[in-house]
Every structure is written in structure tokens, then in C-alpha cells.
Amino acid sequence: MPKLTIDGRQVEVPANTTIIQAAEVAGVEIPRFCYHERLSIAGNCRMCLVEVEKSPKPVASCAMPVGEGMVVHTRSAKANKAREGVMEFLLINHPLDCPICDQGGECDLQDQAMAYGGDRSRYQENKRAVKDKNMGPLVSTIMTRCIHCTRCVRFATEVAGVPELGATGRGEDMEITSYLEKSLSSELSANVVDLCPVGALTSKPYAFNARPWELRKTESIDVLDALGSSIRIDTRGRDVLRVMPRLNESINEEWLGDKSRHAIDGLRYQRLDRPYIRGANGKLQEASWADAFNAIARRVVGLNGSRIAAIAGDLVDCESMFALKQLMISLGSPNLDCRQDGAALDPSVRASYLFNSTIAGIEEADAILIVGCNPRKEAPVLNARIRKRYLKGGLSISVIGENVDLTYPYHYVGATPDLIANCKPPEGSKKPMLILGQAALARPDGAAILEAARRVAEQTGTIKDGWNGFNVLHTAAARVGGLDLGFVPVADGKDTLGILNGATKGEVEVVYLLGADEIDTSRLGKAFVIYQGHHGDRGAHRADVILPGAAYTEKSGTYVNTEGRAQVAARASFPPGEAKEDWAIIRALSEALSKTLPFDSLDQVRAAMRKATPSLGALDTITKAEWKPFGTAGTISATPFKFSISNYYMTDPISRASPTMAKCTEQFAMGATPRTGTDG
Amino acid sequence: MSVRTLAQKQPASFAFKAEYMERANRVIAKYPKGRQASAVIPLLDLAQRQEGWVSRPAIEEIAKILGMAPIRVLEVATFYTMFSLHPVGRHHVQVCTNLPCQLRGSDAVVKACREKLGCELGETTADGQFTLAEVECSGACVNAPVVQIGDEYFEDVDAASMGKIIDALKRGEKLAHGPQNGRLHSAPAGQRTSLNDAPTPPPKQDLAAAKAAYDKAKAEAAAKAAAPKT
Numbered sequence: 001m002p003k004l005t006i007d008g009r010q011v012e013v014p015a016n017t018t019i020i021q022a023a024e025v026a027g028v029e030i031p032r033f034c035y036h037e038r039l040s041i042a043g044n045c046r047m048c049l050v051e052v053e054k055s056p057k058p059v060a061s062c063a064m065p066v067g068e069g070m071v072v073h074t075r076s077a078k079a080n081k082a083r084e085g086v087m088e089f090l091l092i093n094h095p096l097d098c099p100i101c102d103q104g105g106e107c108d109l110q111d112q113a114m115a116y117g118g119d120r121s122r123y124q125e126n127k128r129a130v131k132d133k134n135m136g137p138l139v140s141t142i143m144t145r146c147i148h149c150t151r152c153v154r155f156a157t158e159v160a161g162v163p164e165l166g167a168t169g170r171g172e173d174m175e176i177t178s179y180l181e182k183s184l185s186s187e188l189s190a191n192v193v194d195l196c197p198v199g200a201l202t203s204k205p206y207a208f209n210a211r212p213w214e215l216r217k218t219e220s221i222d223v224l225d226a227l228g229s230s231i232r233i234d235t236r237g238r239d240v241l242r243v244m245p246r247l248n249e250s251i252n253e254e255w256l257g258d259k260s261r262h263a264i265d266g267l268r269y270q271r272l273d274r275p276y277i278r279g280a281n282g283k284l285q286e287a288s289w290a291d292a293f294n295a296i297a298r299r300v301v302g303l304n305g306s307r308i309a310a311i312a313g314d315l316v317d318c319e320s321m322f323a324l325k326q327l328m329i330s331l332g333s334p335n336l337d338c339r340q341d342g343a344a345l346d347p348s349v350r351a352s353y354l355f356n357s358t359i360a361g362i363e364e365a366d367a368i369l370i371v372g373c374n375p376r377k378e379a380p381v382l383n384a385r386i387r388k389r390y391l392k393g394g395l396s397i398s399v400i401g402e403n404v405d406l407t408y409p410y411h412y413v414g415a416t417p418d419l420i421a422n423c424k425p426p427e428g429s430k431k432p433m434l435i436l437g438q439a440a441l442a443r444p445d446g447a448a449i450l451e452a453a454r455r456v457a458e459q460t461g462t463i464k465d466g467w468n469g470f471n472v473l474h475t476a477a478a479r480v481g482g483l484d485l486g487f488v489p490v491a492d493g494k495d496t497l498g499i500l501n502g503a504t505k506g507e508v509e510v511v512y513l514l515g516a517d518e519i520d521t522s523r524l525g526k527a528f529v530i531y532q533g534h535h536g537d538r539g540a541h542r543a544d545v546i547l548p549g550a551a552y553t554e555k556s557g558t559y560v561n562t563e564g565r566a567q568v569a570a571r572a573s574f575p576p577g578e579a580k581e582d583w584a585i586i587r588a589l590s591e592a593l594s595k596t597l598p599f600d601s602l603d604q605v606r607a608a609m610r611k612a613t614p615s616l617g618a619l620d621t622i623t624k625a626e627w628k629p630f631g632t633a634g635t636i637s638a639t640p641f642k643f644s645i646s647n648y649y650m651t652d653p654i655s656r657a658s659p660t661m662a663k664c665t666e667q668f669a670m671g672a673t674p675r676t677g678t679d680g
Numbered sequence: 681m682s683v684r685t686l687a688q689k690q691p692a693s694f695a696f697k698a699e700y701m702e703r704a705n706r707v708i709a710k711y712p713k714g715r716q717a718s719a720v721i722p723l724l725d726l727a728q729r730q731e732g733w734v735s736r737p738a739i740e741e742i743a744k745i746l747g748m749a750p751i752r753v754l755e756v757a758t759f760y761t762m763f764s765l766h767p768v769g770r771h772h773v774q775v776c777t778n779l780p781c782q783l784r785g786s787d788a789v790v791k792a793c794r795e796k797l798g799c800e801l802g803e804t805t806a807d808g809q810f811t812l813a814e815v816e817c818s819g820a821c822v823n824a825p826v827v828q829i830g831d832e833y834f835e836d837v838d839a840a841s842m843g844k845i846i847d848a849l850k851r852g853e854k855l856a857h858g859p860q861n862g863r864l865h866s867a868p869a870g871q872r873t874s875l876n877d878a879p880t881p882p883p884k885q886d887l888a889a890a891k892a893a894y895d896k897a898k899a900e901a902a903a904k905a906a907a908p909k910t
Contacts, residue, residue, distance in 0.1 A: 157749075163749035163751060163752065164749065164751055165751065166749075166751035166752060166754060166755045167755060168684070168685075168754055168755055168758040168759075169683055169684050169758045169759065170758075170759045173683045173684065175683065178751070179749070179750050179751040179754060180736075
């Protein structure tokens with residue numbers, strides 16, 4: 001391990017690290033534009049020049065490997081002069097439009113020009129102007145501002161795996177563009193906005209909305225897929241203006257899917273802001289909370305518990321599921337389920353429904369079998385992690401399911417689930433992994449597929465000491481929490497399918513939908529439907545009583561991600577109108593039903609919930625789940641897998657209400673429809 | 681130089697002719713497996729030789745052959761100005777107008793071309809036979825002014841000889857390329873003005889004496905190191 005001195009500080013770093021990385025270890029800041037620790041080294045901005053003793057010229061520290069006994073000066077006169085020169089060159093063609101630039105206030109170029117640049121311009125000539133490029137509905141481009149760091153090009157090629165961006169021309173005529181100016185066909189495309197050190201690529205939906213210093217920043221958890229990515233919610237007043245990823249090495253590194261980032265404008269539309277009751281004329285009418293509760297009480301009080309049922313949706317927090325479960329128990333109802341899609345997940349064995357290897361564990365795997373799962377659509381950030389592992393080499397990937405572009409090459413086994421029994425990782429695989437998607441479980445033979453997958457995992461060394469590569473990838477943020485809580489049929493109670501069948505037949509008279517929108521509401525028959533949620537979506541359209549709840553940015557709630565990691569999302573703003581936090585609605589309703597639940601504050605719910613399910617209290621930790629037999633042996637049909645997500649941009653009530661996601665759907669999911677030229 | 685973009689009007693498809701495909705395969709075979717992308721420049725050149733210019737279908741075809749993303753091929757094609765991204769005439773007349781050529785009279789050559797061809801710089805004649813272009817240094821300053829037509833350099837041209845070259849090309853004749861003023865390659869025009877004397881032979885080295893001196897110095901150093909310190 002070479003030892004070197006940086007600004008008088010001795011550091012020892014592994015060989016083949018670069019000076020800029022060593023400086024990070026030593027706590028010395030070196031300015032940079034093109035260098036990014038998760039991308040390959042380009043060395044083209046020259047901002048990171050430092051002085052190295054015995055080197056005749058300043059050295060680009062991002063590309064220079066450390067050497068034994070190197071003496072580096074980052075603040076010497078020579079280094080400062082070099083940086084000032086580089087900055088002067090960068091600013092030659094950079095427009096002076098900071099006052100109208102969205103990057104203003106969080107711009108690397110602005111900050112570093114202040115810190116390392118000169119105090120005046122000597123440039124008299126004309127600045128160049130570059131035509132703006134089309135990069136789709138999420139990324140707005142002002143290419144005159146581009147300084148050609150090529151971070152976006154490297155991100156698209158390396159991390160997102162869609163080599164569509166490039167730099168054409170050269171010298172002064174170099175331009176960053178996508179091939180034929182097509183939108184970037186990646187679910188991670190908006191990350192280039194974060195990577196861009198200047199205002200060339202900015203967020204289109206957020207354009208000219210706010211300055212960073214006006215925003216209140218709340219660190220929270222994303223719930224629009226099941227990864228529980230770390231996010232920062234930026235709000236001004238009640239409005240959520242943007243969502244940014246937060247660094248979390250064990251989940252999302254520093255990336256975030258486009259839906260998680262841009263579906264938030266859906267929080268402003270289609271909101272349920274007051275209770276509604278379906279009147280005698282069949283139309284929903286505005287009502288007060290008391291009226292709504294009375295309407296429910298009239299139907300529920302005195303009804304046999306077996307005729308009542310509850311289904312929890314995909315975005316629901318654990319606290320409200322816990323409260324609803326307590327209410328259902330006190331009403332004597334065994335019919336409750338959190339598996340809207342009818343997935344054959346086995347709640348009794350925790351290892352059977354978790355991503356056991358953890359997301360970071362993907363980097364250790366040497367063989368991956370993906371069954372009935374399209375990670376690119378179901379969890380783009382996780383897919384980027386698989387691609388990262390693939391790029392390191394020595395990984396064999398096999399896929400059973402639809403043959404789609406996953407951004408890395410794989411061996412395509414076939415589309416039917418019966419092929420799973422024959423799948424073996426290549427000889428010598430030490431850490432094989434199996435990823436089971438919801439498409440494999442949410443079908444009539446799901447339990448048999450689960451059992452077959454378990455057997456394959458056990459036979460191929462996927463389960464062994466210190467390694468459990470059996471992974472279930474969820475698509476719903478609430479699913480693992482619901483299963484942990486036991487929001488599943490009690491004893492011989494009905495599951496989702498049973499509830500829907502019962503409602504059709506009239507056996508179930510009251511159905512409580514807690515944010516459940518992904519069910520076939522036409523099968524609810526004549527049942528009295530209570531919908532509690534935040535968006536006027538499928539569930540609310542069918543509801544007889546609507547109780548307006550809070551969306552994930554408006555309440556503090558526990559979510560468990562697909563790995564089984566419990567995390568608490570924070571409240572960034574307040575629910576609109578008369579909407580309330582969900583646990584509080586259930587608590588208030590319980591009083592109206594004379595079954596008052598024993599908690600009066602969020603802390604008390606949480607304490608009771610954690611007492612009942614201790615894993616929900618162990619925040620941000622992974623508890624290894626015990627491996628036990630699960631699944632039910634049975635015949636597996638030869639019906640090919642059909643992926644659970646057909647349109648990545650619209651999977652839940654929030655993204656369905658989002659105009660930005662609608663634009664993305666039009667552009668990416670609906671296929672290329674030729675423009676006639678008259679439709680703008 | 682200006683921003684180089686793809687031509688508006690593009691052919692529907694591109695395919696290498698058998699002869700060019702064979703040459704392309706020979707180039708690709710030079711690189712180790714997995715490094716075929718290295719053949720991108722020769723293949724672009726072959727496409728240009730076949731069609732006269734590099735079209736979008738050609739870029740996509742080359743990307744397919746080499747297993748690259750089309751944008752990677754486009755990057756290369758736009759980087760090198762010698763790839764024409766727009767259709768050019770049968771004879772691509774490229775006049776160098778950089779400093780040495782200009783000092784030696786390239787302005788007159790450009791004027792002669794414009795008058796003879798009836799088109800401006802960057803334009804193609806109406807009959808599609810000639811494209812006139814102004815290029816940066818062609819790297820033959822010793823024979824300035826230089827005009828490149830197709831693969832050939834016409835050197836030491838002036839307005840008169842330029843006119844003759846164009847006339848000959850119009851008649852479909854093939855002219856001798858190289859200096860147009862009777863010079864042999866880049867030998868002096870007229871009499872030699874320097875290097876008239878016989879060259880001075882290199883100084884003779886007495887290698888034996890040098891070795892002896894070196895050995896002596898080495899022995900002295902060794903003795904000094906071995907001597908006890910006082």
C-alpha cells in the first residue's frame with residue numbers, strides 16, 4: 001500500500017487508487033467536474049489539476065494513480081494557477097445566464113468558479129451557441145451551458161446500460177446528443193440531471209419552479225417500488241416540488257428510478273380531500289367525517305365478522321395496516337389480505353418472501369437465475385446493481401420469463417415455469433442467486449412455483465452457511481410489511497381471491513379497501529365498499545364511503561422493503577383538505593363502531609405494532625430470516641409468464657394521476673406513434 | 681469547420697458490396713475477438729469509398745457489423761472531418777487555405793476553382809461532378825499550395841494549373857498528381873540553396889578509451905566507498 005503526502009497529510013491507500021480518491025481519504029477537497037466515483041474516469045475537464053513534486057506539469061488527479069512517496073500539493077500557487085486557467089477556459093463558452101438557470105444555487109460550476117476562478121473575464125469574442133436537444137419528457141436541455149464533462153454519456157452507457165448518448169463533433173463543435181435525438185429509453189434517465197455539474201441538463205417537470213434555498217428538505221423513503229430507496233423530499237409550503245435520491249450504499253447507491261422521482265406531481269391531482277358517501281342516486285356526495293363514520297356504522301355494527309373483509313393496498317404504511325388488523329380482529333373478521341394481486345406468498349416463513357441476499361449482496365453473486373421477473377421495470381435501481389455486477393465480469397445470468405432487454409446479456413431459458421426445475425448454475429458457482437418475481441407467484445399455480453423454486457434453490461447450493469440467494473422481488477412497498485404484520489387471512493379466513501368471490505356471491509357484505517386499487521373492483525358485487533386512501537382511483541370509484549387518507553409524503557409511516565429492511569418514511573407536508581393520517585382514521589372509526597382501539601397517538605400505535613412484530617422496530621437493519629420448508633407441491637401449468645408490470649410509469653394511484661408519468665407513458669410505454677405534425 | 685450533422689436526405693438502406701465486405705472482413709480480422717470496434721474507422725472509410733459519403737444507414741450498418749451502439753459510430757464519423765456526411769460530387773476538390781498555402785497563393789487557386797466550376801466553397805456543381813471544399817492543413821506545406829482531389833494531392837498549384845486540372849477532369853482524363861510546376865517531389869525548386877557542401881562525417885568515437893575512463897571512474901568510486909571513514 002503506497003504512502004503519500006497530500007497537503008502535508010500522510011495517507012496510506014491501496015495501490016491503483018487515484019490521487020483524487022486518496023485526497024478524499026485524507027480529507028482534502030479537490031474540485032472536479034468530469035470525475036464521478038461511480039463512473040469510469042474520463043479525465044477531460046482538467047479541473048482536478050494538482051501539483052505533484054518532481055512532475056514537470058500539473059497532474060490530473062482523477063486519472064493519476066498514486067505512487068509511493070508522492071508529495072501532492074492541492075493548494076499551491078501552481079495548482080491554483082492551473083485551476084484558474086482551466087476555469088477561465090470553461091467559462092469562455094459558458095453563458096452568463098445564472099439568474100435564469102435552474103441549476104443556480106446548486107451548480108458545481110457556479111460554486112467552483114467562486115472558489116477557484118478568476119474575478120473577471122478577459123474574453124472579448126463571441127460565445128458559441130448550441131442547439132438544444134430533445135431528451136424526453138423528464139430532462140430539459142440547454143446545451144449552450146454544457147461543459148462536456150461527459151458524465152451523462154458515461155452514466156447512460158455504464159450504469160443505465162442504454163448506450164444512446166454520445167458526444168459528436170470535436171473541439172468547439174463538440175455536442176452532447178442522443179442518437180438521432182431520441183429520448184433516453186431508460187427508467188433511470190432522470191439521474192443525468194443530478195450528475196450534470198452545470199445547468200445543461202435540468203429537470204423538465206421542475207423547470208422554473210423554485211430555488212434550492214426556498215425548499216424544505218425532508219429525508220424520507222420512497223414507496224413507489226419495493227426497494228425503499230432513500231430519498232429527499234423537497235417541499236415549499238404544502239407542495240412537494242421534487243424528490244431527489246439520497247446516498248444509501250445498501251439500497252440505491254445514489255440513483256433513483258424515474259417514477260420514484262417524477263410521479264410526485266400526481267400528489268396534486270385526483271386527491272381525496274374530504275369524506276364522500278354514495279347517495280341514494282348512486283352518486284358520491286361530499287360528507288362530514290361524522291356522517292361517513294355513521295354510514296359505515298349503520299352497515300357494520302351487528303354484522304357477523306365473517307361477512308366483513310379488508311384488503312390493504314400497495315402504498316400503505318405498516319401502522320395503518322396494524323390498526324386495521326386490530327379493528328378487523330375486534331369486529332371478528334378473519335378475512336383480510338395485503339396481497340392484492342393474489343400472489344402465493346407464504347406469510348408463515350419469512351425467508352420465503354424476502355430478498356434474502358440483500359440488494360448489496362447482488363455484487364457477491366456469481367450466477368443469477370431470474371424467474372418471472374423484469375427487474376428493469378419492477379425495480380430499475382436493483383437492475384442497475386445487477387448490471388454493475390455484470391460489468392465486473394464472471395457473472396452468468398439466466399432468465400425464465402419474457403425475453404426482454406434487461407440492459408445486460410443473459411441466457412434465455414424460456415417463458416414457461418416448468419423449465420425452472422432444470423435450471424442449474426454453472427459448475428463452480430459459489431454464490432448462485434435466484435430472483436423470483438411477482439409474475440411467478442400471482443398466478444393459480446403460484447404456490448407450486450414457489451415450492452419448485454425452493455427445491456431448485458436448495459439443490460443448487462443457493463442456500464448455504466453465510467449465503468442465502470433465494471430472493472423474492474416485490475413490486476409493492478407495503479407487501480413485506482403486511483406479511484410481517486400478518487395482514488393475511490386468519491385461520492380459515494378468505495384471501496383476496498376469496499374476498500372477491502365472496503363479494504360477488506354476496507357472502508361478504510362489507511369490504512374495507514385500505515388504499516387497494518389494483519383489484520378487479522367489478523367483482524365486488526353488491527358489497528358495501530369502504531375506501532380509505534389518498535387518490536380518486538379505481539377503489540374510490542367503486543366505493544360507497546370514501547375516507548380521505550394521507551399519501552406517503554404526508555405521514556410518518558413504517559415501510560419494509562423487499563429485503564425485509566424496516567424504514568420510517570418522514571412527513572414532508574400535510575394532507576390536503578380534511579384528509580387525515582391513516583392510522584388516525586381507523587382509530588376514529590373504531591370509536592364510531594364502539595370497538596375503540598387502544599391507542600391515541602402515533603407513538604402508541606408504533607409501540608403496540610413493534611411489540612406485536614419486533615422486526616418492525618429494528619430500523620434499517622436486516623435480520624436474517626430462518627430457512628424452513630415452504631410452498632405447496634403441485635402441478636405447474638405451462639402457461640408462459642406474463643410480467644406484472646406492463647407500464648413502468650403507471651403502477652399505482654399516485655403515478656396514474658401524474659401528468660409527467662402520462663407523458664412518459666405516451667413516449668415510452670405506448671410505443672412510437674407517429675406525429676402528424678398538426679398535434680403540436 | 682462547422683458543426684457536422686447528418687444529411688437531411690438519407691438513402692433508405694446501405695449494404696457493403698461483396699468486394700467491400702471482403703475488405704471489411706479482412707480489417708475486422710486484424711483485431712482480437714471482442715475488440716472489433718477498433719475497425720470502425722477503416723469501415724467508415726470503406727463505406728465512403730463505396731458510396732462517396734457516409735450516410736445514416738451506413739453508420740447503422742457498421743454499428744451492427746461491429747456490435748457497437750450507433751451513437752458510438754456517429755461520434756467517430758462526426759469527429760473526423762475527412763468523412764463526408766453529405767453527398768459529394770464525383771471529384772471532391774479540397775483546397776487547403778491554411779497559412780502556408782495562403783502565403784503561397786491559395787486564394788488565387790480558390791478563385792480559379794470558383795470561376796472554373798461555377799460553384800462556391802462547400803457547394804457541388806449542378807451536374808454533380810465536382811464538390812469544392814476548403815480544408816484545414818493537408819500536411820504538405822512544403823509543396824504549398826495543395827489541392828486534394830479524391831485520394832490524390834496536387835501540389836504547387838496556381839490558378840493556371842488548377843484550371844488545367846479541372847479541365848482535364850471534366851474531359852475524364854487522369855492527370856499526373858504531385859507537383860504541378862515540374863518540381864521533383866519536395867526537392868528545391870530550381871537550384872539548391874543549402875546543403876551544397878559535402879556533409880561533415882560524424883565524429884569518430886574512441887570506444888576503448890571511453891570504456892577505460894569509465895572503468896577507472898568506477899574503480900575509484902568503489903575504492904572510496906570501501907575506504908574507512910575518517
